[in-house]
Amino acid sequence: SCKIFFAKDPLKIVRAQGQYMFDEKGEKYLDCINNVAHVGHSHPDVIKAATKQMELLNTNSRFLHDNLVHYAQRLTATLPKKLSVCYFVNSGSEANDLALRLARQYHGHQDVITLE
Numbered sequence: 001s002c003k004i005f006f007a008k009d010p011l012k013i014v015r016a017q018g019q020y021m022f023d024e025k026g027e028k029y030l031d032c033i034n035n036v037a038h039v040g041h042s043h044p045d046v047i048k049a050a051t052k053q054m055e056l057l058n059t060n061s062r063f064l065h066d067n068l069v070h071y072a073q074r075l076t077a078t079l080p081k082k083l084s085v086c087y088f089v090n091s092g093s094e095a096n097d098l099a100l101r102l103a104r105q106y107h108g109h110q111d112v113i114t115l116e
Contacts, residue, residue, distance in 0.1 A: 016041030 011029070013021045018040040021029045031041065039046055057065070072086040089095045104110060 018042070 012024045014024050021031045076084050
């Protein structure tokens with residue numbers, strides 16, 4: 001059920017910088033699929049912030065921490081009042097699962113429509 005996009009000519013990506021990825025031969029590829037369009041790969045500000053956080057605490061959101069509350073407050077302050085609840089998850093799969101469970105609970109229906 002999981003297919004490789006490039007089975008006939010596989011890429012071995014070894015590093016990335018900005019919007020580009022590089023293979024083991026040094027060939028440069030524009031990254032259009034890895035969710036990096038917002039800041040790119042290896043952005044110095046993101047590396048600095050991640051390093052600072054990992055020096056303090058390296059975990060996911062299953063534990064209570066004030067930074068989760070502060071982030072939720074900052075985020076919801078930019079949204080309409082009806083959007084005042086945040087759910088922090090670890091992946092797109094978890095986000096999709098949570099969205100389905102919330103929709104099913106709210107509407108009482110089990111049916112879904114998806115696009116392939």
